[in-house]
Structures are given as C-alpha cells and as structure tokens.
Amino acid sequence: MGTTKVFKPTTVQKKALNLIKSGAKHILLFGGSRSGKTTVLVMAIVYRALRFPGSRHLICRLRAKDARSSVLRETLLPALTNTVGSAGFTYLAHENMITLFNGSEIWIGGLGDREQADKILGHEYNSIYFNEVSQLSYAAVTTAYSRLAMRVPGCRNLFLYDCNPGSPLHWAYKIFVKKQAFQSGEALPKPELYASMLLNPEDNKDNLPADYISDILDALPEKQKARFRDGLWVKAEGVIYDQFEEDMILDPGELPETFDRFAAGQDFGMNITNVKIGIKDNRIYVLDDCGSYNMTTKTFNEELLQRGWFNWKGEDIDFSIFCDPAGGERIQEITNGMKANNSVDAGIDYIIAKMERRQFFVSSACTGVLSERWDYCRDEDGEIIKVNDHYMDAMRYAIFSDAQLGVIAA
Template identity: 30%
Template sequence: MAYGGSRSGKTFGFIRAIMIRALAHKSRHAILRYRFNHIKASIVYDTLPKVMELCFPGVADKSKLDKTDWFYSLPNGSELWFGGLDEKERVEKILGNEYATLYLNECSQIPWASRNMAVTRLAQKTPLRLKAYYDCNPPGMAHWTYRLFVEKRDPDRRTPVANPGNYAALLMNPQDNAANLDQRYLEELQAMSESMRRRFFLGQFADASDTALWTLELLDQQRIVDGSLPEMARIVVAVDPSGVSGEEDKRSDEVGLVVCGLGRDGRGYVLEDLSGRMAPAQWGDAAISAFQRHEADAIVAEENFGGAMVAEIVRSAGARQGISVSYRPVKASRGKIVRAEPIAALFEQRKVSLVGLFPELEDQLCAMTTAGYVGSRSPDRADAMIWGLASLFPAMTKPEFGIGGRRAPVVNVGYSSMKKRRA
C-alpha cells in the first residue's frame, strides 16, 4: 500500500506498474474505487492517458477503451477493467472475471467487506505473480488500512497476520513529488488546518477515537468530488451567528455559514462552507449572496445569540441587495451533541454527502464525540451544517419535494479557497 499526502504520485506509480505487468504477459487487471464516476474522472480520463503518453509512447494508438463494459484493451490482448464497488450490477460484472492484479484506488473510502469480496477475484493464472495494490490519503488509525498495513493485524480479529511480509506499506508525500507540482499547491497544503495538514501534506494517520460521531473515513466514503449532482428539491442557507465584530476580531468565534441541499434522490448534500469571522452586516450579505447564487428556498438561523437581531440582520441584508427572503429561526433547546447525533447517523446511513473538501468543517465534525466537543474553539461550522440538514430531513417524506424546475447547485471543488462551478 502506498499512503501519504495529496498528489504525491501514488496513482501514477501504480498505473505505470500495472501497465508494465499487462504488457509483459496477456492478462487481466482490475482497477477499482468506491464510486465508478470517480474512477472515470480520476483514472480513465486523467491518470491513464498521462501514463500512456509519458511512459509508453505509441501504445495508446494501438489500444482501445470499451465504454460499454469499461475496460481498456492493449495490443497484446491484456485488459484493464475499471469499476466502482458502490453499484451491485457493476460489481457483479467486474467480479465475474479473474484478475492478475487488483488495484484499490483511494481505499480509505472502501469498506473492509468490499475489499474482501474484491480480493476473491485475484486468481487469474498467468506467468505473473498475483499482486494487490492499494493507495490512500491516510484516514484514522481505526481504519482497516492502518490495522492491516501498519500494525500488520487482521482488522476483524485484531490478531497478527500470518504473512506480514505480504502487506508492505510505503509513505509517499507531495514534497517528494515537488518537481511535478506547483509550489503554490504545496503552500496551500501547508496552510491547512492542523489535522488536514497532517493528512494531506505529511501523510499521517489520525488518532483513533471510538467515541467520535464523525471520522475521516466516514466523510470520505460519502464525499463527492467528481461527477454530477442530482436536482435539488430544496436548498437552505444555514447560519450559526456569534459575537464576532469582524475579521480582525480573533477573540470571538466564527460565524457558521453553510449551504445544504436536499436532492430529489432523497439524500442530503453539503454544498458550500462560507463560514468565517465576519461583522453582522458582512455575514448578512454573505448569506443573501449564497441564497441568490444557489437559488435557495430559505435562510435558517440559530437565534440563541441575538434573538430578533439575527432576523433583522438577514432582512436588512436582503433589503440592501433588493430581494425578499424566506427566513426561518431555530432555537437550541438541547445540547450540541444531542443535536449532532441524528445527523451523524444520517452520514452512517449514507444519506448525506459532502460535495468537495471542507477542511475546517471536517475538523470540527471529527472533534464531536459522544462525551462532548473536544475541539479548541466553538464548532460554528458544524453547528450551521447540523441546523441546515436538520431543517431538510424532516421534510424528506413530503410528496411536494420532487416537483418543480431543475436547479443546478453551485458546488465546491477546491480546498480552503472556494472555487465554484455549475454541476
């Protein structure tokens, strides 16, 4: 397994290794990820063409991509099969074959049971030695990748594996691949929050917490980075205000400002995190701008801090921008963790996805435990997300959702900076 920071060359190296094996002998190789759309975007249309051009010039001209069954055939008859482990029909088609190589890309997103099922197809008889490749940005120490490849223990029984030499692990970090990266990208990784910097820059596994409501692997499994989103039946802009006077006020907590959507597929989507230290007029304007940009249905704001003042901030911002908004106040009558637990359960039930990477928000979510919040400051971003999703999910069974015009939500495809595109 190759593990480490973002864009360290892990995928490129394994695709090159598979190509060398495939060209040496006629054989079949499976390249799998949790979601099929992700493997199409990241490997089929990105990494594979780069590897072919740089390492095997001329071979691509004699090769063919079958877009019906999604396999890549080489001149010597070898085949590279691409698939996702999240769709039963596709999994059955992929696992109907035997392979000389199995490659689980971004395996932190793949459940242990799915990995075990895939390994049963690593059985093709060829002159090649059977091999399984894995790569990931390291999740938590409770994940099966850490237990199997670092601790050399069976993830189920927690006992030492019989052949530890079969589970080699290699740390690969972006600074080792600096010659192929923009220096500004490395600087952006270094500037991330501490937990995200450890994961995406230093390639370190996060400390395990059996009481955490969210884990990095849970968020990863439901994350959407590549591919389109369903139509949104309802969108809300959720606000968790604070007493901050402006960006320069480092003593007060941030204002939580998160956009959430309810898809016509019945799932929730966290679309954008705009939280920060903002004066009242600033966050009011930011909320109204997000309301317009996402064509939202309502602004939901927690009123424990400020009461009627919060409603007035929203209405004044709307008046400045010349629009009228639907405003829904919410009031916290229970503790943070009690409010968070049912939302965390929705993630576990695969009913909510993060659309992009939200480092600061994810830090706060992972710091919420059954014993309380263990982060350094108030979880304003997480609170805003929880308010937003809580306002959407009670309405999921209402028949009127699923009726109306199409809306293409704006989604975050960047890291800490908010780059936007239409889905």
C-alpha cells in the same frame, strides 16, 4: 508500438516500484495529496499488462465515476498514450475497459454500485488495484480478493492499494502499519505479505506547481495538513461522535452478564450491516456487529441466525431489528424486522447525549462500528459525508428507534 514519452519516476517513486517487485502480495502506498501514489501504481499496472500478454487487471474505487475521472482520464489514458501510443490500445467506454495490442485488458470500475460490482467481479484478474481505500469497507475489499485468480505464465498476481491516510482505526492502518488482523487484532500470520510505504508531496515536488505545498498544503488546518501534507493517520475534521472516549471501549468480558432488553439496527445496500445493542440501567452497550458486501438480504439474515444473533450468554433472546425505512420489501426478509426511526440529526444528538453522560459503551468485538467512528464526519456545509457510514447508520437505527418507543428515558 512507438513510444512518445518515457515515465521518469522520482527517487521515492523508484523505491515504491522496487517495493512492488518485492515478495509482498499486498502493497499499500499512502501519504499526502498529489504525492505520486496513483501514478506509480498505474504505471505498475501498465507495465504488467505489457509484460504479460493476455493478462487482465482491475483498477477500482468506491464509485465508478470517480475511478473514471481521477484515475482513467487523469492518469491511465495519458500513461498509455505516452507509453505505447494511441494506436496501441482501445478504450471501450461502454465496458469501462481498455484492450492493449497484446491482448491484455485493464478494467475500470466501482465497488459501490451493485451492477458495476457484479460486472467487474465477474472476471478473474492478475492485478487488482484499490484506489483510495480509505473510502472502501473491509468487506468490499475482501470480497474482491477471490477474483485475483487469473493464471498467466510468469505473472505474479498482486493486490495494490493507495490512500490519503484516514483514522488510525481504519482497517488499512491496522493491517499494513500495525500488522494486525482487522477483526481479531491478532498478529498477521504472514506479515511479510503486507508491505506499505509513505509518499508525500515533498517527494514529488518536481512534478507539482511551485506554490502547491507552500501556498495550499501549508495553509490547511492542522488536522488536514497532517493528513494531506504529512501523510499521517489522524482523526478527521468534523467528527460527529467526537465525545466518544477510548475508555468507553470494553472487552467482551467487561460487559454486563444480563440486560434489561436488546435491539438491533439493519442497514441495506452494497455494504449490508447489522448492529446489536443491549440496554442495562439506562446505559447503552453496543454488543456486536455484522457486515457483508454484495450479499442478498435473505442470505445475510441467514448468516445472522447462524451467528446466534438472537442469543446472549447461551440464552435465547427476542428483540426487534430496526431497519432502514428505505429498505422496502427487504425489511420482511429480516427476522423481527420493522421500520426504524430515521430522524438522523435527532438520533445523532441522542447518542451524543448518552456519550456525554457516560451512558454509552462499545464492545471491542465491534470492529465495524469502531473502524467507522472517526470517519463519520460532517463536511464544511454541515452535511454528513456518506462514506464509511454503514455501521453508524445501523447503530443509530437500533439506539434511537428503541428510545423512541418510549421504553427508556432520553
């Protein structure tokens, strides 16, 4: 196949490509806006697909439409055209899949849609590239791990990731930067398998408009500038629970021995979550959370029961689980499930008031709640950004529904 143009990586992109060739199995490229992260990883996928005939590779993000617009059309299709020519590949739009002349395949998809997820996770791959992982839950990513199982002689299977950095509590920061297991906080048993690299717009300025950094990125508000220009992991603008303080996080041993009562909240969807709370002397304690990805409601409920959800300190307890009212018949599949009060703004205001009064605490065991709290934001129009909010919704269902029953004072 004729080559029409050769990819010429910048100096930093060459270092990133060398990192991909290292012995690490998980490689994260993070940094500012338009720093060349996606280009590097797409070219790595293209190279691997060409180098190993008959191999299969997946590029995915939260929404399939975003994967198609930002990765497929802007980067992948031009890269393939420039590398093997238009005759060297076929794009099957109805399948969201590209076939190369050598029999290799590159699939494009989203993990936030059940039908899409079932489709792309029904295959095995040699490479899985998670684009913009700041939008993906840990459960969604780890569910896809089992699909990196295709065997092609000579091809070392790889997980690739990229993102504009988010909160330092995000699972990607804990794993790749702090080298800690996300849920336990313990040191990774094999940290050498996880490698990361910072790429910023300054490293890619030869491929950017002359005024992009000086007139656009330099003019951003400080926090956005830190994230999108400097590639720093910072708390986002518009954080809803900005009143939450670090000393509100308690070790499990610091929690009360007994509670006046318990409650839980249940959120449905591809990322299904449950958050359990305890109330003691008008104080709210977020005790535990549980989440999964692409799991049926019935199976998830069984998992809750197996985890001893209705048990505290060895004693059986009974409480209601307040469920997303949009759950319909799925509510009946949750033990003690009932419709939650879904007054979003009123529920948020109630929780903020509890934080301001120092009547709100979270167990350090609640990795889901803690990882989402700084990503739970409003946009410039004051609308809640519906990304990484599954535990936040479940927590609000539990707290505000319990309060609206009139059992505790506001």
